[in-house]
Amino acid sequence: MPHRTSRRTLLTATAAVTAAAATGALTPPAVASAHSTNASTDRRLRQIIAGMSLEEKVGQLFVMRVYGHSATDPDQADIDANLKEIGVRTAAELISTYHVGGIIYFTWAHNTRDPHQIADLSNGLQRAALAGRPRVPLLVSTDQEHGIVCRVGEPATLLPGAMALGAGGSRSDTRRAAWIAGTELAALGINQNYAPDADVNVNPANPVIGVRSFGSGPDAVAGLVAAQVKGYQGAGVAATAKHFPGHGDTNTDSHTGLPVINHTRAQWEELDAPPFRAAIRARIDSIMTAHIVVPALDPSEDPATLSRPILTGILREELGYDGVVVTDSLGMEGVRTKYGDDRVPVLALLAGVDQLLNPPNLSVAWNAVLEAVRSGEISEARIEESILRILRLKSGLGLFRDPFVSHRGVERTVGNRAHRAAADRIAERTTTLLDDPGSLLPLSRRTHRNLLVVGADPASPSGTTGPPTGTLAHAFGELGFSARALSTGTAPDQAKIDEAVAAAEGKDVVVVATYNVTATSSQRTLVTALVATGVPVVTVAIRNPYDIAHLTGTGVAASLAAYSWTDVELRAAARVIAGRAEPEGTLPVPVQRADDPTQVLYPVGHGLSY
Numbered sequence: 001m002p003h004r005t006s007r008r009t010l011l012t013a014t015a016a017v018t019a020a021a022a023t024g025a026l027t028p029p030a031v032a033s034a035h036s037t038n039a040s041t042d043r044r045l046r047q048i049i050a051g052m053s054l055e056e057k058v059g060q061l062f063v064m065r066v067y068g069h070s071a072t073d074p075d076q077a078d079i080d081a082n083l084k085e086i087g088v089r090t091a092a093e094l095i096s097t098y099h100v101g102g103i104i105y106f107t108w109a110h111n112t113r114d115p116h117q118i119a120d121l122s123n124g125l126q127r128a129a130l131a132g133r134p135r136v137p138l139l140v141s142t143d144q145e146h147g148i149v150c151r152v153g154e155p156a157t158l159l160p161g162a163m164a165l166g167a168g169g170s171r172s173d174t175r176r177a178a179w180i181a182g183t184e185l186a187a188l189g190i191n192q193n194y195a196p197d198a199d200v201n202v203n204p205a206n207p208v209i210g211v212r213s214f215g216s217g218p219d220a221v222a223g224l225v226a227a228q229v230k231g232y233q234g235a236g237v238a239a240t241a242k243h244f245p246g247h248g249d250t251n252t253d254s255h256t257g258l259p260v261i262n263h264t265r266a267q268w269e270e271l272d273a274p275p276f277r278a279a280i281r282a283r284i285d286s287i288m289t290a291h292i293v294v295p296a297l298d299p300s301e302d303p304a305t306l307s308r309p310i311l312t313g314i315l316r317e318e319l320g321y322d323g324v325v326v327t328d329s330l331g332m333e334g335v336r337t338k339y340g341d342d343r344v345p346v347l348a349l350l351a352g353v354d355q356l357l358n359p360p361n362l363s364v365a366w367n368a369v370l371e372a373v374r375s376g377e378i379s380e381a382r383i384e385e386s387i388l389r390i391l392r393l394k395s396g397l398g399l400f401r402d403p404f405v406s407h408r409g410v411e412r413t414v415g416n417r418a419h420r421a422a423a424d425r426i427a428e429r430t431t432t433l434l435d436d437p438g439s440l441l442p443l444s445r446r447t448h449r450n451l452l453v454v455g456a457d458p459a460s461p462s463g464t465t466g467p468p469t470g471t472l473a474h475a476f477g478e479l480g481f482s483a484r485a486l487s488t489g490t491a492p493d494q495a496k497i498d499e500a501v502a503a504a505e506g507k508d509v510v511v512v513a514t515y516n517v518t519a520t521s522s523q524r525t526l527v528t529a530l531v532a533t534g535v536p537v538v539t540v541a542i543r544n545p546y547d548i549a550h551l552t553g554t555g556v557a558a559s560l561a562a563y564s565w566t567d568v569e570l571r572a573a574a575r576v577i578a579g580r581a582e583p584e585g586t587l588p589v590p591v592q593r594a595d596d597p598t599q600v601l602y603p604v605g606h607g608l609s610y
Helices: 039-050 054-060 076-085 091-098 115-131 162-168 171-187 218-234 265-281 308-318 344-351 362-375 380-396 407-413 417-428 468-478 494-504 522-531 545-550 567-577
Strands: 062-064 102-104 139-142 240-244 286-289 324-326 432-435 450-455 482-487 509-514 537-541 558-561 600-602
Touching: 039 380, 054 062, 054 362, 054 380, 062 091, 062 362, 091 102, 091 115, 091 362, 115 139, 115 407, 139 380, 162 171, 162 218, 162 417, 171 218, 171 407, 171 417, 218 265, 240 265, 240 308, 265 286, 308 344, 324 380, 344 362, 344 380, 362 380, 417 567, 432 545, 450 468, 450 494, 450 522, 468 482, 468 509, 468 567, 482 494, 494 522, 509 522, 522 537, 537 545, 537 567, 545 558, 545 600, 558 567
Parallel strands: 062 102, 102 139, 240 286, 286 324, 450 482, 450 509, 509 537, 537 558
Antiparallel strands: 432 558
């Protein structure tokens, strides 16, 4: 570990500061699980199920995407997309044709343009569900993990993602972040969130989880997962722990392939299971499956989504979970590798799944399940078991009483001042100062007034208003610095590097936003060229914190980790660099040496303070 001056102190993960709520209203209340039930409620729900046709029962098992900002009047391009992919024109037609039990929102499906539009869409969907048969309200879901996975953007409050919260180390902050997020989702009519991520990221090369995980320590991750479950469900939104049995040690993206995890059963118990056990103890409403193979848990090498030994044998029987089990998207390659789209939903139900999420072809999937019940491959009693769990969840969320939201609730709740202020304070407590050998930071406006901000410009999640370089430069400007932004991209060519070097002339400091730097990355070439100008260079890792391992030896003056390139985390990083906030975050994952991954460069708990 690099030598630090005496004014520096190493923070430990257990010493993260827990801040008080901004107001009393920001203290999350306790809540029971929405899938909790009693005998009288079950009798009523069973009566509803008994009144359904087989087609309506099958429909309740599906959660489906649909294009458009409106349930009944989408744009023509969205009508065309719906006809092509689903065979219906509108969301309302989807509901009346297939009797689906849920809808999932995506930004790319034009479901999440702005808060009032989202609320209107949610109300329109619920009206469509209650207008036809079986007159059962919908679960409206989305992936609002925050950080790099965010479907609802500004003016909603954007909060630090999981690994950033892991760096903060505060269960109170983590629960409060989920409660704020859940409160705003509920105001938009979104009642099921596919968060938190319960994966333990023990593989730095993991291409799909990374900063979506709280960290690499099973116990630390377990505590933060439980905190988020309580936060979301205290706000009246069903939380979803994912991806069971644990996606943290993969080097394959299950969107594009079928990952294999070779943990032994003992390793699974030690590394992967604790966060899911904690979620179940916290009375989690739903758990999402992973499209991964774990031979130690099921030697058939079926993906977990289709594995009865994993979903029924372990999750249901060993862990005692009786809430809703939802698949990850059935359009992902990981679940389609061994079986066709007609067999996947049938096998998932036989494995113990309740909700079938986003099949690539709804007609094929819906008819396959219908035929499996008619042929006796799946008993009607088996699907009624899942429908009862789904209806218990809907009942526990109060959807049978009133599934609708109001514009007044949107105005009062979404992106309000207290929520945004809390988000900023939480983000400050997550920013991690990894190295500052010459004590350059914090910057002084007297000696380091003129800044150049260069670096990566990855595809923006909904939590951003523009390229990271522009957001950082704007944040520095608001803090009294003169800052120019120059986007050099994630793979700058020589011309772009030369442009950055020329732009550095006369500047006091260059701030470089890095994004998943590798040994052969031209981002490293950019940093090396900028250091050679003699202008001090500060790097900010805006995704995985491992970038610093590939920048060691370049002569960088200081390095930080922000864990995401969303506005809230970039603004916090600027305040930390400028000395307006302390760098209180500590690494929730180890950073290994680039030249020898068996050696740790910075351990879990490492972080510097001013």
